[in-house]
Amino acid sequence: MNEILTSIRRTPYQSLAAFLILFFTLFLSAAMFISLSFLYGLLGYVETRPQVTVYFQSKTPQNEIFKIRDKLTNSDKVQSIKYISKDEAYKIYKDLNKDNPLLLEMVTSDILPASLEIFAKKPTYLPELAEFLKKEPGVDEVNFQKDILDRLLTLTDILRKTTVVFFGFLILLAILVLTTTTLFKIALKKEEIELLKLLGASDFYVKKPFLLEAFLFGSTAAVGSFLIILGILLSLQPFFNSYLKDISQLSLSIYVTKITVWPVNITFLSAAFLLSLFFGVGIAIFATLLATQKYLKI
Helix, strand or coil: CHHHHHHHHHCHHHHHHHHHHHHHHHHHHHHHHHHHHHHHHHHHHHHHCCCEEEEECCCCCHHHHHHHHHHHHHCCCEEEEEEECHHHHHHHHHHHCCCCHHHHHCCCCCCCCCEEEEEECCHHHHHHHHHHHHCCCCEEEEEECHHHHHHHHHHHHHHHHHHHHHHHHHHHHHHHHHHHHHHHHHHHCHHHHHHHHHCCCCHHHHHHHHHHHHHHHHHHHHHHHHHHHHHHHHHCHHHHHHHCCCCCCEEEEECCEEEEEECCCHHHHHHHHHHHHHHHHHHHHHHHHHHHHHHHCC
16 A cells, blocks of 8 residues: 555656546536436336327217227227226326315316226337327327427437447547556566566556555446535435436346336445446446557566
C-alpha cells in the first residue's frame, strides 16, 4: 500500500487524471444503466396493461358484447380478452374511490359501462383492432394506448443507441488515459524495473504494483460515483413517489431473472453497484495490462 501511495505522490496529476476519467465514466455509466432500467421497467408495465379497451353503451346486450369478443378471438390477432361486466366495473370504481364517499354516492352499477380489455399479439395489430371496434354496433368509446407505447419505445430505443455510442467513447477515452498514465509511471520506474528483472523478479512481481494501483483507482471511483448516484436517487424520491404513485411495481427482466426496479430496493442498487465496480476495476486492470504487456515486454 505504501508503494502505491508513493507512486501516486510521485505522479499526482497523472494519477488524478486517471481517477477522474474513471470516476466520470462510472458515474455516467451507472446513471445510464439506472435510467434504462426504469425505462424498460416502465415499458414492460405499459405492455402488461390492456392495449385496447372498448366501452359499450349501457343498453348493449351482453350477448352482443360476447359476439364481438368471439370475432376478435377468431381474428388470430388477439392474445387475450378480458370481459368486465357492469358489476365488476362498479367494484373497481368503489376500490379506486373508497376514500371519497361523495363520488360513491353519485354512481351506481347501472350507469357504468361494460367493457372488453384486449391484448394484441403484436403492436402493429392495434390500429386495425381499434378501427374494427369503432365500427361495431353498441360501442361507445375505444381507448387505444398505441401512441403511449410507441413514444415509450422510441424514447427507449433512442436512449439505448445513444448510450451504446457514448459508452463506447467513454471506454476508449478511459483506456487511452489510463494506458498513457501507466506508461508515464513505467518510464519513471524504468531503472528500478530493469534492476528487478536483473535480480530475477518474476513478470507478475513487476506488474503487481501497477495492477494494485489500477484496482485501487477502479474500486474507489466506483464507490465514489455510486454514492453520488445514490444521493441523487434519494433526493428525487419524492418526485418518483408522486410521478409513479399509481404504479405499484416496475420490473426488469434479465434472461430468466426478474429484478424489481421500482420501488428502489437493495437488490437493484446492489446489482447496479456490483456492475459499476466490476466495470471500473476491469477497465483499469485491462488498460494497465495493455501498457505493461506492450511496453515493458515482460
